[in-house]
Amino acid sequence: MNLNTFSNYISRGNYDVLISHGNAALSPDVTFDTLVIKGILQTTCCRGRRIIIDGGMLNASGGIATALLSGHGCVTAGKSIEATAITFIGELSTAYTLKANHCVQVNGVLSAKSLTTKHATIVGHIDIGQSAQIHNLEVMPMHTAMFERFGMNKYLKANSIEQIVADNVTLSNTICRTIDADAISLSHHTQVRKAIYSKELKFDRTSNVTVIEHRRSEDTDDGIQRKVA
Known part of the structure; x- marks a missing residue:
């Protein structure tokens, strides 16, 4: 019907x-x-x-x-x-978990307590209160003058993700307590308290990592077991 x-x-x-x-x-x-x-x-x-x-x-x-x-x-x-x-384009929000078996692509605002998926690309603003468990995560800024003009302040704030467990992570203008990943790339004033990586860690001069831990190659296979299947 x-x-x-x-x-x-x-x-x-x-x-x-x-x-x-x-x-x-x-x-x-x-x-x-x-x-x-x-x-x-x-x-x-x-x-x-x-x-x-x-x-x-x-x-x-x-x-x-x-x-x-x-x-x-x-x-x-x-x-x-x-x-x-x-x-999705716009605002996507849940008070609990956002889980997608395959992928999440959001242009706008994504807010959740936790995020679980294989691939996530966020263009705009993201706020994850607890953890993100992902194979590949990319967070990019959305550039437009209308945010200031129309008082859309949520797009202007720094992204916030408490903890990330992933294979590959690319972050821009993000505050994060802990990242555990194979490869990590940080830019545009990203601040990370602790980064654990096995292959690559790079960040520009505007970004900062307080504690850096390089996971040994023999530990990598065990580390993968903690990540999203």
């Missing part, structure tokens, strides 16, 4: 394609293959194969589970966000 609705409440049902306009609430008993959000959608939890934000907003007081989360807009979750892949 397909539904293209402007209703303020979407009742229980099994939908193939569900398109929501305007300001609506989603029944927790709704299941879907594809959900397209063009307005503001409130729900306790949201589960389906594909969630596409088309300039809208998804606000879940519980968790979000999907194979693919994509589009542009705003997504917030009171509990965990779980997906196979995330490709």
Whole structure:
């Protein structure tokens, strides 16, 4: 069943394609293959194969589970966000874990208690309160004059990730307590309290690492076991 609705409440049902306009609430008993959000959608939890934000907003007081989360807009979750892949432009936030089996690509703001995925590329701002466990992590700044002009201060603050366990890490303008990785590259005022590496550590003159530990090659195989499978 397909539904293209402007209703303020979407009742229980099994939908193939569900398109929501305007300001609506989603029944927790709704299941879907594809959900397209063009307005503001409130729900306790949201589960389906594909969630596409088309300039809208998804606000879940519980968790979000999907194979693919994509589009542009705003997504917030009171509990965990779980997906196979995330490709998103805008603001993505969860009070708990963000987990993607394959990849996370965000242009905008990403905020979570913890992050687990194979590959993550963040262009903009990231705030991870506890740990990030990733094969490859790249954090890059988003350059535009409109942030100061329109008071978008969250984009101007330094990124914050408490702890990173990874294979390859590239950070820009980030504050981090601990990084444990094979290769680490730091730039644009990145500050790290402790960096543990096995292959390469490099940082520009604006960045700083307080404690550097070079993991011996014979320890590398054991170290890999701590990283994301």
